[in-house]
Amino acid sequence: MFVPKITYISFQEEVFEIDVPVGESVMEGAVRNGIDGIVAECGGSCLCATCHVYVDEKFLPLLPAVDEEQDAMLDSTACERLPNSRLSCQIKVRPELDGLIVRMPEYQK
Numbered sequence: 001m002f003v004p005k006i007t008y009i010s011f012q013e014e015v016f017e018i019d020v021p022v023g024e025s026v027m028e029g030a031v032r033n034g035i036d037g038i039v040a041e042c043g044g045s046c047l048c049a050t051c052h053v054y055v056d057e058k059f060l061p062l063l064p065a066v067d068e069e070q071d072a073m074l075d076s077t078a079c080e081r082l083p084n085s086r087l088s089c090q091i092k093v094r095p096e097l098d099g100l101i102v103r104m105p106e107y108q109k
């Protein structure tokens, strides 16, 4: 079965290419593989903003619009919110997201 690859880049420019099954979130893929840089304190409930990532611009059109809940949480990220800021727990992996690149902020809390 096809498993999309997600690339996570740390603030220190370390690159991690991880197979993340369809249906899993970008946050879950990171946590399951022990990637530092995504803390995910709330476990994916859109309540902590410690799964903040910067999504590579070319993938933004493939992501669902930021809903009200995520928008509010993105206002409380530890590092600066940018137009490409997203909560990685709110990005569900789909086959079209194969090759997705996310950058992690310097710190999460």
Ligand code: FES
Pocket: 027, 039, 040, 041, 042, 043, 044, 045, 046, 047, 048, 049, 050, 051, 073, 087, 088, 089, 090
């Ligand atoms: S894991 Fe808490 S908001 Fe994403």
